Amino acid sequence: MHIFPFIVVVWILAVGLYGVVTSRHLMHLIMCLIVVQSSTYVLLLAVGYRTGAVAPYFFDVPVHTPAVDPVVQALTLTDVVVEAAVTALLLAFAIQAHKRFGTLDPQQLVQLKG
Amino acid sequence: MTPGLRRWVFLAGMAGLAAFYLWGLHGLPGFGRYPGPYGDLINRIAVSQTNATGVVSAVNFEYRGFDTLGEEFILFAAATGVATVLRRLRGEREGSAEDEAAGRDVPPTSDAVRQVALLLTGPALVMGWYLASHAQTSPSGGFQGGVVLATAFILIYLAGQFLAFERFSPVDVTDAVEAVGAGGFAAIGLAGVAMGLSFLTNFLGLGTIPGAVSSSGTIALISFFVGMEVAAAFVLIVSEMLDQALLLRATGPGGRSR
Numbered sequence: 001m002h003i004f005p006f007i008v009v010v011w012i013l014a015v016g017l018y019g020v021v022t023s024r025h026l027m028h029l030i031m032c033l034i035v036v037q038s039s040t041y042v043l044l045l046a047v048g049y050r051t052g053a054v055a056p057y058f059f060d061v062p063v064h065t066p067a068v069d070p071v072v073q074a075l076t077l078t079d080v081v082v083e084a085a086v087t088a089l090l091l092a093f094a095i096q097a098h099k100r101f102g103t104l105d106p107q108q109l110v111q112l113k114g
Numbered sequence: 115m116t117p118g119l120r121r122w123v124f125l126a127g128m129a130g131l132a133a134f135y136l137w138g139l140h141g142l143p144g145f146g147r148y149p150g151p152y153g154d155l156i157n158r159i160a161v162s163q164t165n166a167t168g169v170v171s172a173v174n175f176e177y178r179g180f181d182t183l184g185e186e187f188i189l190f191a192a193a194t195g196v197a198t199v200l201r202r203l204r205g206e207r208e209g210s211a212e213d214e215a216a217g218r219d220v221p222p223t224s225d226a227v228r229q230v231a232l233l234l235t236g237p238a239l240v241m242g243w244y245l246a247s248h249a250q251t252s253p254s255g256g257f258q259g260g261v262v263l264a265t266a267f268i269l270i271y272l273a274g275q276f277l278a279f280e281r282f283s284p285v286d287v288t289d290a291v292e293a294v295g296a297g298g299f300a301a302i303g304l305a306g307v308a309m310g311l312s313f314l315t316n317f318l319g320l321g322t323i324p325g326a327v328s329s330s331g332t333i334a335l336i337s338f339f340v341g342m343e344v345a346a347a348f349v350l351i352v353s354e355m356l357d358q359a360l361l362l363r364a365t366g367p368g369g370r371s372r
Contacts, residue, residue, distance in 0.1 A: 006139055056153075056170055064158070074174045074178060089192050
């Protein structure tokens, strides 16, 4: 099955988005957003994968050994860092929203804003 | 929009996405058949060009160095943003978390948690520095090492209490370390410019043995600074979050007084 990992990608994306759409709590919503973003890691790593190839580290293997794409792996690292930054900011906003409105239910927050 | 309707709109959108996605997959090379050429090209030339055997780090801190500088500043900006959003507002004062709920003391940290956290603090520090300083040789780098280093400080919090955590990582020092880490990366780039080279040129000696810790020139140095920045940023974010537990609000949520 040559497209199975790509099906997993869209499944993770769909599950995360479903959580975001139906969320009743901001913490839950933020975690669902993390799940959505995780799908991009799987996508990036799957795109650069080559069957039977080694990791792009040539410490103990010769340079000409077939290796997977290092560029998408570097991009995945960037992805993880950005996700951590976004999550930290969102959690800070959630704390302030709870202080201000006394609830973390997104649907009640919309009603409170008027 | 009612939750039921929202769910149907979502499912309709997902059905459309699934259809287009499957259609699009037909034109792509299957899993495991990476077509190249960029990854292959970099894999072939990176070791001889930079003397770094970790090609992912070579991409991050050399070929894509300018991009990673932006990435590092994203984290810097996020830490600053968290500190700004969670600043002490009017009507908030700091105090012990215990008197928030009168008569219900915070349960003491169990001895088991204390012991394990203390035992892990040293290994976490060593592991963090090892990862941050071996970007050029093995799967590691400043970002991973920085996070592990930050863990060591959070373990101190677990083993003791928040005040001990703040004593081990005072906000002023953390801020300074973060600034040095972020500024160091940019300074390495500018040092190249001062020598008449392009920004972020690898101007240091590359060493003679590929994969030695002292090899790869600025890659190792940048990774080290990134490690400092990431560790400080995470300690800062966590301590800002923990600070919130100590805030006593004059008026509770929604304006009700507690």
